[in-house]
Each structure stands twice: as structure tokens, then as C-alpha cells.
Amino acid sequence: MTVVQLDLSRISVREVNEYLHHRLAINGTRAVEILNPNGMHNIAVGLDYPVEVHVRGNAGYFIGGMNQQAHISVHGNVGWSVAENIMSGSVRVKGNASECTAASGHGGLVVIDGDSSSRCGISLKGCDVVVGGSVGHMSGFMAQAGHLLVCGDAGAHLGDSLYEAVIYVRGKIDSLGADAREEPMQEADYAKVRELLKRAAFERSPRDFKRVASARTLYHWNSDAHQEY
Amino acid sequence: MCGIIGLMVRKEELRRSLGELILPMFDCMAERGPDSAGLAVFAAAVEPPLRRFSLFATGSGYDWYALAESLQREFGCRAELAVRDNRAEMIAPLEAGRFRQWLKARDGGVRILSAGRSIEVFKDVGRPDQVARRYGFAEVQGTHCVGHTRMATESQVSPAHAHPFTAGEDFCLVHNGSLSNPYSLRRLLEEEELEFETDNDSESACRFLQWRMQRHGETIEQALRSAFEKVDGFYTFLIGTARELILVRDAFACKPAVVAETEDYVAISSEYRSLAHLPGVANANIFEPLPERIYMWQVGA
Numbered sequence: 001m002t003v004v005q006l007d008l009s010r011i012s013v014r015e016v017n018e019y020l021h022h023r024l025a026i027n028g029t030r031a032v033e034i035l036n037p038n039g040m041h042n043i044a045v046g047l048d049y050p051v052e053v054h055v056r057g058n059a060g061y062f063i064g065g066m067n068q069q070a071h072i073s074v075h076g077n078v079g080w081s082v083a084e085n086i087m088s089g090s091v092r093v094k095g096n097a098s099e100c101t102a103a104s105g106h107g108g109l110v111v112i113d114g115d116s117s118s119r120c121g122i123s124l125k126g127c128d129v130v131v132g133g134s135v136g137h138m139s140g141f142m143a144q145a146g147h148l149l150v151c152g153d154a155g156a157h158l159g160d161s162l163y164e165a166v167i168y169v170r171g172k173i174d175s176l177g178a179d180a181r182e183e184p185m186q187e188a189d190y191a192k193v194r195e196l197l198k199r200a201a202f203e204r205s206p207r208d209f210k211r212v213a214s215a216r217t218l219y220h221w222n223s224d225a226h227q228e229y
Numbered sequence: 230m231c232g233i234i235g236l237m238v239r240k241e242e243l244r245r246s247l248g249e250l251i252l253p254m255f256d257c258m259a260e261r262g263p264d265s266a267g268l269a270v271f272a273a274a275v276e277p278p279l280r281r282f283s284l285f286a287t288g289s290g291y292d293w294y295a296l297a298e299s300l301q302r303e304f305g306c307r308a309e310l311a312v313r314d315n316r317a318e319m320i321a322p323l324e325a326g327r328f329r330q331w332l333k334a335r336d337g338g339v340r341i342l343s344a345g346r347s348i349e350v351f352k353d354v355g356r357p358d359q360v361a362r363r364y365g366f367a368e369v370q371g372t373h374c375v376g377h378t379r380m381a382t383e384s385q386v387s388p389a390h391a392h393p394f395t396a397g398e399d400f401c402l403v404h405n406g407s408l409s410n411p412y413s414l415r416r417l418l419e420e421e422e423l424e425f426e427t428d429n430d431s432e433s434a435c436r437f438l439q440w441r442m443q444r445h446g447e448t449i450e451q452a453l454r455s456a457f458e459k460v461d462g463f464y465t466f467l468i469g470t471a472r473e474l475i476l477v478r479d480a481f482a483c484k485p486a487v488v489a490e491t492e493d494y495v496a497i498s499s500e501y502r503s504l505a506h507l508p509g510v511a512n513a514n515i516f517e518p519l520p521e522r523i524y525m526w527q528v529g530a
Contacts, residue, residue: 039502058515060502077515079501080485098517099482117517118482137482137520 004029009036013043020070024049037063039079044072047089064091067108083110086127099136102129105146111200118155121148124165130200138177140167140212149196151204162214168193170208181215230380231392231405232258232357233486235467235497237373237474237526243493248369250507252361254496255376257503259357261405262378265391266360267352269401269469271528272371274346278322280398283342283350285388286315291338293317303331314363316342318349325398340389340426345399347371347471352391372528375469377403383411384429394432396439399471404431405499406484408462417459434460438468453477453523467497474526482520489513495526 004027006016016034023029031052037043041060044053047070055063058076064083067090074082077095084103091102096114103119105127112120112129118136121129124143134152141157143165153171160177167180168189176182185193193206234254238244247270255268275281286293293312300308300321308321321328325344332339343350349371351364357378361367366376377392384390393401408414411430414437419425421444423436437460441452449470456477463483468475476497478486489496489504491513498504501515518524 038505039500041502058501058505060500077501096517098485098487118520 001031002029003031003033005033005035007035008038008040008043013040016043017045020044020047020049020051020053024051037074037076041079044070047072050089058095064110067091077114082112083108083127086110096133101131102127105129107146109199115152120150121146121165121167124148128196128199130196130202132200132202134171137174140165140180141177143167147192147196149193149200149209151202159212159214161218162212164214166192167212168196168209169212170204170210173210173212176212179215179218180212183211183213185209185211230261230382231403232261232378232499232503233403233405233465233467233497234258234376234499234503235374235469235474235476235495237495237528239493239495244372245370247371247374248365248367250494250496251369251374251376252367253506254498254503255361255366255378256358258376258378258499261499262380263356264381264386265352265354265379265388266357266377267350267379267391267393267403268361268364268366268369268374268376269343269393269395269403270349270351270369270371270374271347271399271469271471272349272369274471275320277346278324279320280323280325280344280346281349282319282321282323282325282328282344283348284317284319285340285342285353286317287338287340287388289315291315296339299335313365315353316351316364343395343401345471348395348399348401348469350393350395350401352377352393353388354386354391373469373474373526375401375403375467375474377405383407384427387427389427390429392431393469394429394435396436397443400435400439400442401469402431402435402438403467404434405465405486406463406479408434408460408464410459410461414460430462434464434466449473449475450523450525457521465499472528476518476524477522478518478520480521482518486518487515488518488524489515 034055037057037059039060045065048068050069053072055074060079064072068087070089072091074093081100083091086105086108088108090109092111097116099118101116101120102110104123113132115133120135120139122141124146126145137155140159144163149168154173156174157177159180190206311318392403408430411433414433438452441447465484
């Protein structure tokens with residue numbers, strides 16, 4: 001398979017993205033390697049083609065944003081909002097991720113091998129997020145659909161104001177957010193955890209995970225609560 | 230949005246290269262803050278009773294030599310002045326408070342940007358890359374520095390509103406974020422007879438911390454814990470003292486920060502991309518500071 005190399009020390013992010021948007025099908029490109037990302041923002045955003053993209057180094061904000069079909073791997077760390085609004089395909093980060101991983105992701109798979117900091121999986125809308133390490137505070141905030149699986153620990157206020165997304169955590173949870181509660185694992189949960197671990201190629205026992213989901217007490221306005229949740 | 234940068238070099242031979250190392254970091258962060266720029270450098274401390282004063286002339290053609298002569302007449306001391314553009318670095322055996330009062334009474338044409346044994350402050354409005362070259366940031370030397378590129382959101386764009394803010398001596402703060410209670414902090418401090426130079430929210434945080442240390446005898450850690458209680462809003466603060474760099478983020482960690490540490494330096498920036506070209510960064514320990522945790526690095530440690 002021919003791998004097309006795009007070097008960000010020679011061309012701009014805009015040129016890289018133009019290639020990824022318009023040239024892949026014409027050139028029959030199935031694999032792209034992006035060199036020297038040096039923390040630049042908006043790399044490989046808005047792809048809609050079944051291509052394999054390898055980013056060699058640390059990337060900045062929004063890498064893999066709005067992704068469809070493509071499989072993007074970052075061989076380094078990433079900044080805020082990796083794979084935000086991802087629709088399908090996958091984004092894998094071999095290092096650590098900063099805040100807001102997979103924010104508002106609708107579909108596809110996002111895997112962080114290392115840690116993912118605050119607000120991981122915020123407002124998820126159907127995407128599956130698997131984190132090999134730990135997640136920071138307010139992860140899963142207002143997540144509506146999809147799954148967040150954390151092999152390490154979770155920071156404070158996990159799953160605050162959750163809707164129907166489900167969170168699985170293997171390690172310790174600093175605290176649960178408003179309306180989030182720990183629930184017993186059912187057979188369907190073990191099967192889901194097994195499936196997510198397999199897709200992310202992590203070897204962990206599903207038996208070690210806890211389930212966190214919405215208690216659904218915020219779904220309807222309760223005037224007796226006096227705004228105390 | 231604003232950009233924050235900080236660098237502390239851990240080897241004596243690197244002190245000469247402080248400016249060269251900081252300039253690319255600074256240029257990169259210009260994108261986060263295009264309207265003003267500033268830098269505080271902690272250089273070799275002068276021996277008492279000498280002090281360093283960074284002075285800023287508000288108009289063009291300020292007569293610095295007349296200022297030096299007046300000082301000679303008034304205080305009977307010699308002031309050593311290095312003038313560059315609208316700014317002068319002065320070394321003189323003057324007590325900071327007394328000099329400030331005297332200068333205020335004498336003329337409004339010059340302001341004190343900083344006072345202390347080792348701090349030097351540069352700040353002005355304009356594109357950060359231009360400000361950096363006008364003042365020669367590439368040539369600065371010292372153990373550590375704190376820089377800022379500003380995108381004003383809470384108060385006007387003026388030289389005095391640019392960061393770093395200083396209070397007391399050898400103390401400065403830069404801020405990315407916005408505070409929601411700067412006026413109540415200010416009222417609290419004005420009752421204690423502290424004077425403000427601007428209506429900027431970051432100035433209130435700077436003066437609050439310095440007040441906690443000076444009037445309440447708190448350490449910087451204790452002062453920051455007081456700030457976690459009293460200062461409301463979004464912030465990443467980077468603070469410089471003669472011996473330390475201190476970094477904190479608010480409880481929500483709403484504003485970014487990245488740290489890269491090697492045996493040679495500790496470098497701090499709003500974004501990794503401004504650290505990406507530092508020598509040895511590929512093998513640096515890179516991490517994101519946690520909310521409401523105090524990170525402190527000391528010269529020589």
C-alpha cells in the first residue's frame with residue numbers, strides 16, 4: 001500500500017486538510033502519514049473517506065474533528081477537543097489527551113491510550129470513548145448517548161447531569177456529579193465492556209468495571225428541590 | 230483568550246539564552262493575544278541598597294536625563310539608566326515607596342512598571358512580535374521569566390492594562406481568563422488603602438495575593454489558598470517572584486496550560502505548540518496542571 005506523506009514543516013495545515021478532503025478519492029490514497037505536527041491545531045479535521053491517517057508527533061486542538069469513515073492515529077499527545085463531533089470511523093491517540101475529548105461525538109470510536117483530562121466525553125451523542133488511563137474532572141458531563149469506558153480512575157463530578165450515555169470505570173471515582181449514580185453491572189454491561197475493550201484492543205477484565213448512569217431525577221423540573229441538586 | 234508563557238532555566242550557562250528560548254514561544258502565543266504584550270524577567274539581583282526599577286514613558290520624547298538629574302538633587306544618589314524606546318531600566322539606591330510617591334508628585338509622564346532587586350518588566354500595546362523586537366526580548370538574560378500576550382475582554386487596551394501586573398517588589402502575575410468579582414476584591418483592598426493603577430480584573434488578583442503575603446504574612450501558597458476562596462472566575466495564573474515560578478488554574482480548569490520539564494528548564498505555555506520547538510522537548514516530561522493545585526518551581530532546585 002502506498003503511503004502518502006504530508007509534512008507540516010513544508011506545507012500548511014490548510015493544504016494538508018485540502019488534500020484529505022479532495023484528493024484521496026481522485027488519487028486512490030488509502031493511507032496518509034502526517035509529519036511534524038508540532039502541536040498545530042485543526043489537523044485532519046472534517047474527513048469523509050475510508051483512509052488510514054497516521055500523525056507522527058504531538059498535535060494541537062481539534063485533531064480528527066467531525067471525522068467520518070477515516071481511521072486516524074496520533075503517535076503522540078493531543079490538545080483540547082480531539083475528535084470533537086466525530087460521526088464515524090475512529091481516532092486513536094497513543095499518548096495523552098487534554099480536555100474535552102470527543103466532545104459531542106455522534107458516532108465512531110475514540111481511544112486514548114494514556115490519560116484524558118477534564119470533561120472527557122462531554123455531551124456525547126452516541127460515540128464510544130475508551131480511555132486506557134484516567135480521566136479528569138467533569139468527564140461525561142451531560143452525555144446523551146454512547147459509552148465512556150475508563151480503565152484508570154475518574155476525577156471529580158463524573159457524569160454530572162448525565163442523560164442516557166453509560167460510563168464504565170475500572171478504578172477509583174473521585175466523586176459523582178449531580179444525578180449520576182453507580183448501578184449494578186448486568187450481563188448486557190459485561191458484554192458491552194468486553195466489546196469496547198476488544199475494539200480498543202485493551203486487555204482488561206470486564207469484571208473489574210463499575211457502571212455509572214443517570215438517576216434521571218433531573219429529567220423533569222422539581223419545584224420542591226429548591227434548585228438544590 | 231490570552232497567551233501565557235513562562236520559562237525557568239536550571240543551568241547557569243542557559244541564563245544567557247533565556248531571551249532566545251522565550252522568543253519563539255512568545256511569537257507563537259501572539260495568536261492567542263494580538264493586542265498587547267509583556268514580559269517580566271528575573272535577572273541577577275542587585276545588592277542592597279540598590280534596586281531595579283522598570284520605567285515607562287507615557288508620551289514620546291521623555292527626558293530621562295532630566296529625571297536622573299532631579300533624582301540626584303532630591304535624593305543625592307546616582308541613578309543608572311538604560312533607555313530603549315519609551316522605556317528605561319533604572320538601578321538606583323532608592324526605597325520603592327518613597328520613589329513612587331516622589332515620581333507621582335513630580336510628573337505624570339512616567340510610570341513604574343516594576344520595582345525590586347531582580348525584576349525587569351516590559352509591556353506595551355501592539356502586536357506581540359513587534360513589542361518583543363522593539364524591546365529586544367531575544368537579548369534578555371536571567372533565571373526565569375513570565376510573559377503574556379493579551380486579547381482584551383474585560384477592560385480597555387492600554388499600556389497599563391497589558392500584563393504582567395506587579396505589586397510590591399519582585400512580584401508579578403499574568404492571567405488568562407476573566408474574573409467575576411474583581412470589583413469586590415478591589416473594594417476590599419481599597420479599604421486597606423491599596424492603590425490601583427487600572428480597572429483591570431487581573432490587577433485585582435495580583436494585588437490581592439501580594440496583600441495577603443505582605444499584610445497577613447502569608448506564604449505564596451497560603452495566599453493562593455486564600456485566593457481559591459476569594460477570587461471568583463476563570464483563570465490560569467502564572468506568578469513570578471525573585472526565586473519562584475508559580476502556576477495555578479481555577480477549580481474548573483477553564484483556561485489551558487501545559488508544562489514541559491527537562492533537566493535544563495521548566496517551560497510553561499497556554500498551548501503545547503509554543504513549546505514544540507524548545508531543545509529537548511521530545512524527551513521532556515509534559516503534563517497538564519490540575520485545577521486548584523499549586524505548582525511551584527524554585528531557582529536552583
